[in-house]
Amino acid sequence: MLVFLALVTASLASAHPPSEPFEGHEVFRVQVEDENHLDVIRELASNYQIDFWKPDSVIQVQARSIVDFSVKAEDCVAVEDLLKQNKLQYEVLISNLRNEMEAQFDTWSRAAGHSYTKYNDWETIEAWTQQVANENPDLVSRSVIGTTFEGRPMYLLKVGKAKPNKPAIFMDCGFHAREWISPAFCQWFVREAVRTYGQEIHMTELLDELDFYVLPVVNIDGYVYTWTKDRMWRKTRSTQAGTSCVGTDPNRNFAAGWCEVGASTNPCSDTYCGPAPESEKETKALADFIRNNLSSIKAYLTFHSYSQMLLYPYSYTYNLPKNNVELNSLAKAAVKELASLHGTKYTYGPGASTIYLAAGGSDDWAYDQGIKYAFTFELRDRGRHGFLLPESQIRATCEETMLAVKLMAAYVLEHLY
Numbered sequence: 001m002l003v004f005l006a007l008v009t010a011s012l013a014s015a016h017p018p019s020e021p022f023e024g025h026e027v028f029r030v031q032v033e034d035e036n037h038l039d040v041i042r043e044l045a046s047n048y049q050i051d052f053w054k055p056d057s058v059i060q061v062q063a064r065s066i067v068d069f070s071v072k073a074e075d076c077v078a079v080e081d082l083l084k085q086n087k088l089q090y091e092v093l094i095s096n097l098r099n100e101m102e103a104q105f106d107t108w109s110r111a112a113g114h115s116y117t118k119y120n121d122w123e124t125i126e127a128w129t130q131q132v133a134n135e136n137p138d139l140v141s142r143s144v145i146g147t148t149f150e151g152r153p154m155y156l157l158k159v160g161k162a163k164p165n166k167p168a169i170f171m172d173c174g175f176h177a178r179e180w181i182s183p184a185f186c187q188w189f190v191r192e193a194v195r196t197y198g199q200e201i202h203m204t205e206l207l208d209e210l211d212f213y214v215l216p217v218v219n220i221d222g223y224v225y226t227w228t229k230d231r232m233w234r235k236t237r238s239t240q241a242g243t244s245c246v247g248t249d250p251n252r253n254f255a256a257g258w259c260e261v262g263a264s265t266n267p268c269s270d271t272y273c274g275p276a277p278e279s280e281k282e283t284k285a286l287a288d289f290i291r292n293n294l295s296s297i298k299a300y301l302t303f304h305s306y307s308q309m310l311l312y313p314y315s316y317t318y319n320l321p322k323n324n325v326e327l328n329s330l331a332k333a334a335v336k337e338l339a340s341l342h343g344t345k346y347t348y349g350p351g352a353s354t355i356y357l358a359a360g361g362s363d364d365w366a367y368d369q370g371i372k373y374a375f376t377f378e379l380r381d382r383g384r385h386g387f388l389l390p391e392s393q394i395r396a397t398c399e400e401t402m403l404a405v406k407l408m409a410a411y412v413l414e415h416l417y
Contacts, residue, residue, distance in 0.1 A: 022231070024073025025097035027053065028080075029383060031089040034063050040086045041067060048075045051232060053386050054307060056249075057271045060262050060356045068383050070097060070232070093383055101231055104180075106390040116191050117394050119180050121227045122152075125216055128187065129155040136194045138162070139207065146285025149238040150221045154285050159193050160211035167416055169299040169409055170290060170371075172215040175251045175362070177222030177233045178387045179305040181379050181397055186216040186303065188398035189405065206409050211296070213289075218282055219250050232387070234270050236280050243267040248274035251304075252358065253283045254365035257316030262358035273360050283362075290366060299373035299412045300366035301405065306386055307355070308346045309378040310335050310404070313367040315351030316359035323372060324350070330411055331375065334404040341400045344380065351376065373412055377401065 032038060038061060044050055045058040051070040052058060061067050071079045083090050094100045107118065114120055114128040133142040139161065144153045160166060173186035193212065196203040206212075217223050221237035235247030245268035252263040255277035259265060263273040278284040290297060312327040314320070321327060331348035338346055347354060351361070355378075367374040380389055380397045389397070 020098065022097040022101060024076070025070055025094075026073075026076045026092050027068060027070045027094035027097065027100075027386060028083070029066060029068050029091050029093050030083060032061060032063060032065050032067055033088075036086065037088055038063055040082060040088060044069075044079060044082060048072070048079060052270065054383065055262075055356050056234075056358070057262075057264060057269060059264065059271070060358065062356070068093065068386065070094075093386070094388075097388075100385065100388045104385075104388045104390055106392050114187075116184075116188055116398075118391055119184060119394075120187070122217065122220055122224045125183065125187065126153075126155065129157060129216065132190055132194065133157065139194050139197060140190065145215070145289045146281060148219075148221045149236060149281050150224075152220045152224075154218075154220065154282065155216065156289065157190055157214045157216065158211055159190055159214055160207050161197075163208070166209065166211045166296065167298045167413070168211040168213055168293065168296045169301065169412060170213045170215075170293075170297050170366075171301045171303070171405075172218050172286065172362070173303045174217035174219055174223055175302065175304060176249075177219050177226045177235070178231065179379075180226070180387070181305045181389045181394065182303045183217045183223070184394050185379065185398050185401055186214050188394075189402065190214055190216075192402055202406060202410065206406065206413065209413055210409060212409075213293075213297070215286065218286060220282070222247065235272065236282060238274075238280055240267070240275060245272075248272050248280050249360075250280050250283050251362055252360035253278060253280050254287065254360050254362050256361060256364035256368055257314075257359035260316060260359040262315070262356055263360050271358075277360070286362070287365070290369065290371075294369060294371075297371055298416060299375075299408065300363060300371045301375050301377065301408070302362050303377045303379060303401075305379040305389065306381055306383065307378040308344065308380060308382055309355060309376075310338075310346050310348040311351040311354055311363070311376040311378065312348075313350065313364045313374055315355075315357065315361050316364050318350075318352045318357075320350060321367060327373070327375075330373070330408060333411075334375075334407050337407045338400045338404040341403060342396050344396075344400055372417060373408070375408070377404075
């Protein structure tokens, strides 16, 4: 019995990313009402090491908005005092970040190997991409579209019944390393596709008439780093001359208003846009693949977390896309369909006005390439757990998102161009 317990403890330890550095860290949610409040947030950001969760950086915080950020244990009292002195309304969403990280694995039974209802590390996902292709040769093929900065192959799964000249939908997950629920959804999508093909009429039709390109993790190096070194890492792991700071925000690295708004030129920032558009091997590989297959790709779907939003272009400008009315009505229908299962409420609209201005995003870039249907999902939740959504919510999150994606895919199929 003791040997068994020791084995269980060891496997749990290996399943958990390192969390000790986050002991006593708190996550605050603050109401920012006016310019004075904005000054307070800027003062906090310049005097303390604040990790902005939502929005992604201090430059995106606006008056009459809510901001979520994480604070180191030793700074919590000082931060709280400053908020109180300046009469900012706030609540503590997470009182101990380390405990919250451990609580993510709330299903406890750690099976060896891959699971669709657990968070899987990269090695497990990599092995799964091979296995799912081997087991479903009529529906799934695997290719490598590039390598990451650290030399890891970027696997793309093509899901669909073989047929010449098929239109396609491109889907990706795991742009930001700490958003673990995102890769979980890409894996779930593939599972549902192969599991229900030939059983369920809608999925069968979709796979007969469309191909789905699924990139399960874009930012693989960053994802590995969240499992081994720093659970809250966001960026890639690229290095460059002239700075000791590591990584670029891959979703600020596309040639769509690159680095104009909502992105930073500071390599130490979480929203660093990189030295040039597509400077990151990961974003370049993704963009090259889409450019090379532009004639067949009719929709682009990218999955992030958190905040329960369905966004469409533009994020780098307040200008609306040409087919704004169509995108808005499709988003409305998709969030209604999503809510029908578990009652999860999503907001929707153009990125800039719905969440914040941010340049260099993949959805804006895809739209500007001529892909009429480009959407960003911000999956669960709205901040109670933030980036640390418990495993017990993976199934429900993926089930409801699946409904929205199938509705959107059916729409695209009916409105080919």
